[in-house]
Amino acid sequence: MNRPRVGVAVLTMGDRMPELLALLASVAEQDEPAVRVVVVGNGTALPGLPQGVTVVELEENLGVAGGRNVAWQCLRDFGDVDVLVDLDDDGLLIEADVFRRIADLYAAESRLGIVSFRIADETGGTQRRHVPRLRAGDPMRRGLVTTFLGGGHALSMPMLEETGGWPDAFFFTHEETDLAWRAVDRGWDILYEPQLVLRHPKTSPARHAVYYRMTARNRVWLAKRHLPAALVPVYLASWAAYTLVRRPSPAGLKAWWAGFFEGVRVPCPPRRPMRWQTVWRMTRLGRPPVI
Template identity: 80%
Template sequence: MGVARPRVGVAVLTMGDRMPELLALLDSVARQDEPAARIVVVGNGCALPGLPDGVVGVELTQNLGVSGGRNVAWQRLREFGDVDVLVDLDDDGLLVDADVVRRTADLYETGTGAGAGAGRRGGARLGIVGFRIADETGRTQRRHVPRLRAADPMRRGPVTTFLGGGHALSMEMLERTGGWPDAFFFTHEETDLAWRALDAGWDILYEPQLVLQHPKTSPARHAVYYRMTARNRVWLARRRLPAPLVPVYLGVWIALTVARTRSAAGLRAWFGGFAEGLRTDAGPRRPMRWRTVARMTRLGRPPIV
């Protein structure tokens, strides 16, 4: 017998303040030429009035953040038992093409990302597919290309991380890696999951033909961005890096942050978050293997930057 066609479920988080955008996104999901097996919307501390037929709503009494909310969506899809691949989409995004679900299922049906590296290592599987994020003009910001050499956003291939706004995750991979890091709340949760997936032998593919249209924004628009990005970066290093790389990674990011940040208030918040990351519990420490460090280096992004 052949491999069964993967069943794709869609999950969306919302805080209830983008209902027109959310409904437009859900309409674009409904117009896919291969229907999603399930669609779940999680209200992160908000009510969910007027969802379309067939969309399952989960209303949380408090905002659990990106990590916690996505874990709720994942667990809800697990309960149905008929989803093999989970597609997460930002609530202000839009699927401009009608073939995203079908092409995602195609990728997972083959089991590899057509060059993602499984054949070379014998046994690695496709765990994560990162979508391309483009604004209304079709342009992709440099920060949205998940590699250091970001000149060409259309270059497809294996990478070491992915974007939170639009991506696909193997349900089996989530089971084996443990899902999203709840405590992170917001920022760097994708990197924590990506590093665990790579260390467990899964592949991450950047597929620019899978597009989520998203308004052009800056991550610093969120008031807590500077503090949380610093705190979570420290936690990430303490949780996932071999001991010799922890000071290297943190030192590189101190230098980059000082060089890039133009806001004095932002820098104060960043260093406050950095100190918080050092003095608070980072969670269980399970550092990646050195062969994973070598693999990430071959892929063009060693875990020091």
């Protein structure tokens, strides 16, 4: 097959300009250049970006899912990108061979849908939550998984066409899992490749004010959209128990329950339950879709 062509998408709210410019510099330093680089301003203007970067300025913040769909559609319209690489605006590529490695991976495997990077902090360490498997003790263990990391990943453009892209309504949190489940159900592979590194400051997702509400709401929507009916209560009960064990603050727990019942009350169509064959495949990969 022809060599896969890599395009880059970065989503920003315009409040990390030094980090964004450093990231774009690391993108420009790759030994196999990206054919396109798109930066989407999520409700913000973006003056002063480097020449050659395509800038899309949105009038309102569409969230992570909505903003990434805008970037995908922009690259899709150019018609010369085979693999889309999403990067957090405060991340940094510390090696110059990232895009070359990605092109090699996709050239070797036609059903490779998603490649998940390893996220490393300034010390080189990887947080447990950044390893996309249950047995997360060794962040250097490569292999097929059932979800991926939002901060740095590569997506097959044919896979995006087949799955329909990101779930706009999710706005923020669990949009990666929603896309991953649809990809796995359609026979695409998800590879965790720890040699592909995005340096990223050590953070907690709870730093976002809406985290607890949206993480609970979107968990419910995941189950309602994708799980066989028999697994929906099992999945939601396991995540409710996990949340209680972690003992969030009273304000956080109140927001979590508000989001949970919002998810129950508010529909998020379409409902397309995954096949039981997919449930078994995910179980064999080490993460049945109830945990």
